[in-house]
Amino acid sequence: MSDANSINIKRKAIIAIIALPSVWIISYLLGFPILFRWMFAVYVVVIFLFFLLLDAPAMERRKRGGLSILLTFLIGSVVYTVIGVGFPQYDPKIEREKIRKLTTGRMEMAKIEDPVKLIEAGKDAYDLYECYNCHKLKGKGGAKSRGPELDDIGWESAFYIKEALLDPMAWIPDEFDKPKLRDAMPDYYSEELNEGEYKAVMAYLKSLRLSADKMPRGWWTEPRIILEGKNIYDGITNPSVNCAACHGRDGKSVMSGAREMRDANAKGSEKTDVSRKKPIKEWSDKDWFDAIKKGVPETAMLGWGQALSDSDIWKVAAYCATLSGAKGMTQEKLKAFLETEHGKLLTSYLKKEDERKEKVTELEGEIEGN
Ligand code: HEC
Numbered sequence: 001m002s003d004a005n006s007i008n009i010k011r012k013a014i015i016a017i018i019a020l021p022s023v024w025i026i027s028y029l030l031g032f033p034i035l036f037r038w039m040f041a042v043y044v045v046v047i048f049l050f051f052l053l054l055d056a057p058a059m060e061r062r063k064r065g066g067l068s069i070l071l072t073f074l075i076g077s078v079v080y081t082v083i084g085v086g087f088p089q090y091d092p093k094i095e096r097e098k099i100r101k102l103t104t105g106r107m108e109m110a111k112i113e114d115p116v117k118l119i120e121a122g123k124d125a126y127d128l129y130e131c132y133n134c135h136k137l138k139g140k141g142g143a144k145s146r147g148p149e150l151d152d153i154g155w156e157s158a159f160y161i162k163e164a165l166l167d168p169m170a171w172i173p174d175e176f177d178k179p180k181l182r183d184a185m186p187d188y189y190s191e192e193l194n195e196g197e198y199k200a201v202m203a204y205l206k207s208l209r210l211s212a213d214k215m216p217r218g219w220w221t222e223p224r225i226i227l228e229g230k231n232i233y234d235g236i237t238n239p240s241v242n243c244a245a246c247h248g249r250d251g252k253s254v255m256s257g258a259r260e261m262r263d264a265n266a267k268g269s270e271k272t273d274v275s276r277k278k279p280i281k282e283w284s285d286k287d288w289f290d291a292i293k294k295g296v297p298e299t300a301m302l303g304w305g306q307a308l309s310d311s312d313i314w315k316v317a318a319y320c321a322t323l324s325g326a327k328g329m330t331q332e333k334l335k336a337f338l339e340t341e342h343g344k345l346l347t348s349y350l351k352k353e354d355e356r357k358e359k360v361t362e363l364e365g366e367i368e369g370n
């Protein structure tokens with residue numbers, strides 16, 4: 001190799017060494033995803049090799065050149081085919097089906113009146129909008145595990161689910177610049193869903209419940225739920241349901257014979273179901289539910305099944321349990337949480353309920369126009 005040639009190679013190597021990090025950094029600053037940035041880097045290397053090849057001395061003419069070309073072509077084809085098969089495939093049939101649903105299916109959904117069919121349509125809409133990318137259902141989907149699992153979401157109030165879907169940033173106070181959180185629930189569904197899809201998705205989400213006999217997942221210790229339960233217990237949500245009138249605001253009975261709520265070792269009454277004649281710290285979820293739903297015969301404790309929805313019964317049970325700490329959350333822990341930044345955020349979010357309801361109604365109006 002001549003001296004001139006080696007100087008030439010060095011010059012090109014230096015350019016490549018400068019170009020490689022520059023391309024990397026510039027593509028980062030321009031916001032290219034990592035895959036693209038790798039691709040650009042590989043291009044730089046390939047271009048460098050190409051220029052080296054240009055400088056290489058000419059080879060002697062080969063005798064069986066045709067065969068070499070054929071072999072190169074064959075090997076290349078095999079390599080490309082293998083790589084192609086290895087990468088994820090887009091099945092045109094599935095993609096077409098998606099587009100079909102986007103156009104005709106969208107309109108159809110709005111007309112579905114049968115509740116079972118509506119739920120099925122909701123599952124379609126859920127798949128169509130690829131909610132599974134971030135949410136797990138029955139252990140499936142959400143490879144990136146960004147959002148909460150939705151298996152038990154049906155216990156939440158319709159308003160809660162609507163707000164989660166239409167105004168997911170509602171809990172962030174106005175003083176904050178509503179950030180574009182990378183892994184947050186997208187805030188464009190009020191623009192994308194049409195009325196039929198929205199109704200169907202809502203029906204579908206409301207139908208998702210794990211068990212009728214179990215406290216909805218996480219609720220025993222969820223401050224938001226416990227605070228809602230407290231409002232029911234104190235008669236704020238509905239003045240005709242006022243547990244505090246007999247059991248006392250802090251669980252210290254104010255009516256003779258009413259259950260002492262603060263003692264986890266207190267047993268259920270003689271008149272109660274067999275399964276509840278044990279210390280309340282040993283009560284199952286179902287014991288709590290039945291105690292409130294059915295009440296205790298021959299006592300002032302009526303069943304609240306008429307006045308309260310099943311969801312509300314779980315909520316008030318979650319609050320009652322904090323009075324004795326029977327299920328892990330205590331009044332002290334709750335107070336300590338409410339002092340934290342997160343706790344203060346929650347309090348201010350709950351206070352704005354009227355405002356939030358207005359906003360959700362407004363967004364629902366937009367959906368009707370989609
Ligand atoms: C980019 C990821 C992502 C996608 C896509 C997504 N979500 Fe979410 N979702 C989230 C995150 C993150 C949260 C938690 C938000 C929070 O806590 O503020 C969430 C919260 C929710 C909640 C409230 C759950 C709870 O337990 O409080 C519901 C309901 C929900 N999403 C439904 C949907 C539906 C329906 C779709 C499809 C139309 C969807 N999501 C698509 C990320 C996503």
Ligand code: HEC
Pocket residue numbers: 233241242243244245246247255256257258259267268269270271272273276291292295296299300301302304316317320
């Ligand atoms: C009119 C008074 C009154 C009201 C209102 C009331 N209770 Fe009771 N509660 C009682 C009495 C009396 C008992 C029976 C106490 C006993 O024998 O242990 C009882 C028992 C209970 C028990 C234990 C049941 C058992 O099987 O041992 C629970 C739990 C309970 N109440 C929760 C509630 C909740 C939650 C509310 C509100 C939705 C409520 N109570 C409203 C009077 C009342």
